[in-house]
Amino acid sequence: MIRAAIPLLPDGDEAREWAERELADPVYDAAQPTPLDRAARAIAEFIGDLLSPRGDIEWSPVLAVAAVLLVAGLLVTAFLIWGRPRLAHRTESSALLFGEAESRSAAQLRAAAEESARSGDWDGAIVARFRALARSLEERGILEAPPGTTAQGLAARAGRPFPDRAHELQAAARSFDDVRYLRRRGTAEVYSAVVAVDEAIARSVPAHAPEVVPA
Template structure:
């Protein structure tokens, strides 16, 4: 083999220049995906993650983008017609309230509160009736059920749905806290105030849907 037939081995600088000249060839730029191709690929990956299968191979990028825009438009229309999804009633009904270990319906709580009030046990009657008030709002989807919520945080969430009843709601939450945690003796007036607030909320129509809001607060 003659010396002229030996392959040329460039040094580092010369090799980099050769590579840059080669990659500058227009055929490489034409092979790169366009922004539309990248968007179509992202949409296809989204469809695959949502439905477990990608889009059919025959669909072009423009068709995929059109389908994605159509899906977004349908979601917007659904929200406009039906509003945001409500909390699952089954999930909400399974949430204990304010340190209560077991779950009872609003009707059961009101019934027992009335029995305790008839026996003059105002402390228990106040606690039970306030829990009935809270349970009723959860069942209606007005306020979100959140483990660990305090009576005051729950009252603030309820007041956003019933602004005209803000003061009674805060006062009944305070009556609950006084009896339940501060060990202050309850009275007939306190129980009647809680009962009146419960009745007023039951008869009122919420001005906003707090079903997806967080009734936050630390457990006392």
């Protein structure tokens, strides 16, 4: 049985090619390197050195399996520590948010919302804070808001990983639409409600794995 299984194992060139192809996936180079990106590159270099022919040493099927398992273990460890790599379309989605150019981070948007609130501009504060909520979900890798995403659509999708906050998310989205599109005046109470759901989501762990492709 063992001898029959050995031909299915990769030879040295095949194992190296598999490892390099996996670790060269564009998903790891889509944005500025994260710790996981750097770890993946380091692993690729390590495997390349490991699988390079050295003198008269022949590739062992056992070593091939060990190398593949080592790569898998290192990638899983890096994933658990630093999270998944940023997606290739993150750059495009970060340029627009609810139909408008928006490149600020969640922290910057929250600061802008607080500044608007201090000056009594509740409309601007509500809009900026809901945008901060959406950008925070992107930054955490929970879901994405590609061009064409609406506030209501984002709230509906965010309600899946955060079912306990689904109604609050929908209410915050309605508040965003009210002041942004329907020209209804924002209030301190409405702003406080949007802040509350943003803070609650920021403290919560999603109920299921992050979305890889927007719904």
